[in-house]
Amino acid sequence: MVLRQIGIEVAGLAFDTMLASLLLNPASPSHGLDYLASSLLQHDMIPIKDLIGKGKNQITMAEVDIAVSTEYAGEDADFTWRLGQLLAPQMDKSDLSALFYETEMPLVSVLAEMEHNGITLDVKLLASLSESMGASLASLTENIYALVGHEFNVDSPKQLGVVLFDEMGLRVVKKTRTGRSTDADTLQTLADETDNPLPKLILEYRELAKLKNTYVDALPKMVFPRTGRIHASFNQTGAITGRLSSSDPNLQNIPIRTETGRKIRYAFIACDAQHVLLAADYSQVELRLLAHFCQDQALVKAFLEGQDIHRAVAAQVNGVALEDVTPEQRSAAKAVNFGIIYGQSAFGLAKSLGIPQGEAKAFIDMYFMRYPGIRMFIDDCIARTKKTGYAETILGRRRPIPELQSRNRNQIAFGERIAVNTVVQGSAADVMKRAMIDIHHDIKTGRLDANMLIQVHDELVFEIPQAFVEKASQQIRERMENALPLSVPLVVDIAWANNWAEGK
DNA sequence: GCTAGGCGACA
DNA sequence: AATTGTCGCCTAGCC
Known part of the structure; x- marks a missing residue:
């Protein structure tokens, strides 16, 4: 089965998890269309912000669809549950695989809850980071202009190319489809083989500008006023391998590699002093x-x-x-x-x-x-x-x-690489999805006192009462390490702190 | 306002 | 030609 989309549509707008879970999960207190129709727009449901954004302030039952788009045995198969009808007539339920019923559908509620939970952001910390980064950027820009002898837009690869290759006479290391590359590899090469300090300055500028623009300044704007937290989307059909993707904001590419970037993770914090953030990572899954x-x-x-x-x-x-x-x-x-x-x-x-x-x-x-x-x-x-x-x-x-x-050799070589990579990357995604469902089940049945907040492919982030963190850690490890039976052990590393940067 | 391209953040 | 899978910011060009 090829899964293309799971979601529901309200008034022609697609929602992939939150609303679908309200309808599909009988255990949910907000289960069912009555709830949806009567209170969709008045309640604390995060995806509704999208509807409000479109100027829509009421809906009718006829506007609600649950849609599943798949490809099965080479045929397109679109399913629609309309107003509580169970299945579209064109396909028998038994045709759908265990993957669909036992993994993807249960996962809908898990993702919905993660989106609903959100995560607290230390806005003050980011504001102070923004200020110091802004100062560093200004000074870097000054130095760059002085070195070049005139002002230009450092953010423009095209203008930078003129400066580097025409004015400074540096070597063109590699080409892009449309011109001369100024990417980090190129700049590092130039920094290593010339005495010109410009490439290094540009590298520093790029790193800071990326962090400031993409994270430090953008994330605070995404805090949802009603909850004071960030509610990202976790997209169930975002990656062709079966991985999740994340957007608005993307919480799966928060910096960690560089020291400066890592500082941003300090801004992801637990809701209060009685809670911690716990990160559980699969080791080399x-x-x-x-x-x-x-x-x-x-x-x-x-x-x-x-x-x-x-x-x-x-x-x-x-x-x-x-x-x-x-x-x-x-x-x-x-x-x-x-x-x-x-x-x-x-x-x-x-x-x-x-x-x-x-x-x-x-x-x-x-x-x-x-x-x-x-x-x-x-x-x-x-x-x-x-x-x-x-x-x-x-x-x-x-x-x-x-x-x-x-018949194209490059296409075949590409096909060979993805044939192997998809099995490995996609199976790792399967393992993680099984673990998420199992852990979510423990949470819902009161065995585990935790909230699941973020998934980053091989890592899960939870918010947990400080008092129970040792116990929770054991339970989460147990679930993740036994998500699927394999012939080699799965190993999970766990760390916790009041933020997402530190641990243990 | 939309799109393409370059670039770079993550696993 | 040459390493898989994403999302988002910025520029530049077009409508």
Whole structure:
């Protein structure tokens, strides 16, 4: 089954979770159309802000549809529940897979509740961050203008290109479709190979401008007045692999990698001093799924023994003992581990690690020599996808991959990469969705005192009463680690604090 | 106001 | 040609 959309439409506007859950979940106090019709617009239901935004202040029952758009056995299948009718006539319920009834439909209520819960933002902290970032940006801009000798729009790649390549005479490192690239890789290359301080200044400017414009200044505007919290959307059909996506605002790309970016996470806080934010992360879930699928002896063994997988791979590939692995060897192994999941080539690995292509090829060759099961899994994924036309995840989610039928070599290579990646990435999404449903069930039945706030693909963020956090942590770990039965253990790391930046 | 392109944040 | 999947900000050009 290919899931395209789950949602309901009210007055022609689509809502994917909140309203659908009100109607579909009999346990919900706001279950049913009566509730919806009588109080839709007067209650504390977040998606209603969209309706109000469209100037709509009343609806009629006839305007409510629940719609499911899928593709099943190659046929388009649109289902509509209109005014409580159960199923559209054109398809029998038994045709729908367990994935749909046992995972996607129950998840609707989970997502609805996450959207309803929202998260508290420390607006004052962001305001002070904005001020200091604004000052740094102003000073960077001054320095850039002084160096260049005139003002220009630093935010414009086109104008920046003129400055860098025409006025400063710097080397054109790579082209974009329409011109000369000024991306971070290019600027770093230029910074390394010239004495000109401009590329470095632009890099600093870009980092700050990105953080300030996209997060520090934008997030406070998204605080919903009635609740004082941020209520993002978690889109159930946003990603073709089965992952969720998040928007308005996107809470799945909050910075963490750089020190400055990480500061933004301090602004995501628990509702009060009696609560904490708890983050629970799957450790290397995609690699574990790879091990589960390919049953490679060495890979499975490393996970069963609880080894640091990147270190274990580095030891294997370099033929050294675990304790003799150097930091460089480990980070190369880490890059290969991720590269394998994406179908990275020796060329790509060499570029990302900054090593000769021959060296990268030798590393990859040795990798497949040590883990022959992985090679077989990759070949098998591609062969099956070629035969059936789709890649399939652990719960039976299918992604059609027509690229493998193409006569274009690049298209075929792309099809081969996504055939493998979809199985791994999509199965990880399946695992996470199962865990979310199980945890939500515990919350609804009073076994677990927690609110689920955010999902970031392999991480869940909860708000939990400080007094119960130890107990809750155990329960959440238990549910996540046993979301689906696998032949390798799933491991979950948990941390908590009053904010989303610190932990434990 | 809309769209495309470049860029960059995350897993 | 060369690594998967997203969303959003900004510029630039067009209506």
